[in-house]
Amino acid sequence: MTDEARCEGCGALLQTEDPGKPGYVPEAALERENPVCRRCFRIRHYNEVARVEQDPDTYLRLLQRIGQTDSLVVWVCDLFDFAGSWIPGIQRYLAQSDLVLVANKIDLFPKSVKRNRLREWVRRSAERRGLRPADVVLCSAAKGLHIDEVIATIDRRRQGRDVYVVGTTNVGKSTLINRILREEEADGGEITTSPYPGTTLDVIRIPLEDGRALIDTPGIVRRDRLSEWVSPADLRVIVPRREIHPRVYQLNDSQTLFFGGLVRFDFVSGPRQPFVCYVSNDLYIHRTKRERADEVYSRHRGELLSPPSEFEGLPEMERQTFRLSEGEKKDLVIPGLGWIVAGKKAAEIHMWAPRGIPVEVRPAII
Numbered sequence: 001m002t003d004e005a006r007c008e009g010c011g012a013l014l015q016t017e018d019p020g021k022p023g024y025v026p027e028a029a030l031e032r033e034n035p036v037c038r039r040c041f042r043i044r045h046y047n048e049v050a051r052v053e054q055d056p057d058t059y060l061r062l063l064q065r066i067g068q069t070d071s072l073v074v075w076v077c078d079l080f081d082f083a084g085s086w087i088p089g090i091q092r093y094l095a096q097s098d099l100v101l102v103a104n105k106i107d108l109f110p111k112s113v114k115r116n117r118l119r120e121w122v123r124r125s126a127e128r129r130g131l132r133p134a135d136v137v138l139c140s141a142a143k144g145l146h147i148d149e150v151i152a153t154i155d156r157r158r159q160g161r162d163v164y165v166v167g168t169t170n171v172g173k174s175t176l177i178n179r180i181l182r183e184e185e186a187d188g189g190e191i192t193t194s195p196y197p198g199t200t201l202d203v204i205r206i207p208l209e210d211g212r213a214l215i216d217t218p219g220i221v222r223r224d225r226l227s228e229w230v231s232p233a234d235l236r237v238i239v240p241r242r243e244i245h246p247r248v249y250q251l252n253d254s255q256t257l258f259f260g261g262l263v264r265f266d267f268v269s270g271p272r273q274p275f276v277c278y279v280s281n282d283l284y285i286h287r288t289k290r291e292r293a294d295e296v297y298s299r300h301r302g303e304l305l306s307p308p309s310e311f312e313g314l315p316e317m318e319r320q321t322f323r324l325s326e327g328e329k330k331d332l333v334i335p336g337l338g339w340i341v342a343g344k345k346a347a348e349i350h351m352w353a354p355r356g357i358p359v360e361v362r363p364a365i366i
């Protein structure tokens, strides 16, 4: 391919290496006259939006520009990975914007969890980090739950303005937009891509009936989520797709839990107590004695302790220490994987996760 080949649709430089990046085109499609990138191809032929990623600096410039427009901003986040779906810098650039927060993947939560409680939790979490959304809507794009509420909220809030949709990768933004498109399909109209002024980002414009547009922006990647470090096959194991069945472990001190070979949880000291794990039902949890943990890990990682099925590129595990007091129910959150509820009684805990993946403590969500 010559260096100059560009997509007819969005103008991105064509490349055949990385399907997640702008301008990706499968080798075979290059034979065509006037090739377009896969994303534009899908938009043209299937009216379907696919996700691409962007580098952080370019993305921040885009946020800044959006913040300067008079528009409605819809921020899509993953309810199951709220910390991991926070867009770095969003509070700096969009704090003054009219903002609707759509928290996706509600289907993963046990039915017993009250929606109102979750909604308030999301609102408080956003406010603590410096954003005050006008509305918080919980939905499931994949299951089609509460999509009508998302659409109604956007319609009510936008008051004749454009709508920008932002989010990190993997939160389900494309799934949601495709869902909205399908619901609104009757209105027709042609979806187009266009480069966003002053950036190399291309955005997708979906016309609304009053001449305004719903503008989908590329997702930004957060490297500090475990989900960004594993292979696509492993991703299918760790990203939950069905309602989570919490797994409860009654542990004595000096016991260890391995979450595949990705994360290690040591209950170092404290009275016997339960720890409740909210992770994908498909992720294997292995219990062992703490004194044996190093040996078990070096002997079984990648096999019994899997995912990851391959370790190349995955940073070494690093330890973080947590001390919880009795009755202080807390979630120990591993971005991109899930969380463990602890603190029924006093406990000292060591969490081991790949370097660069910060384990967070928050008041228990459930």
Ligand code: GDP
Residues within 6 Å of the ligand: 050, 051, 104, 105, 106, 107, 108, 139, 140, 141, 142, 143, 167, 168, 169, 170, 171, 172, 173, 174, 175, 176, 219, 239, 240, 241, 242
């Ligand atoms: P994007 O990167 O934000 O555009 O995310 P995608 O739309 O590609 O979705 C990322 C992953 O989340 C995919 O595996 C989807 O199937 C999954 N997903 C999207 N919406 C939902 C949802 O409502 N519930 C669940 N459980 N998974 C979802």
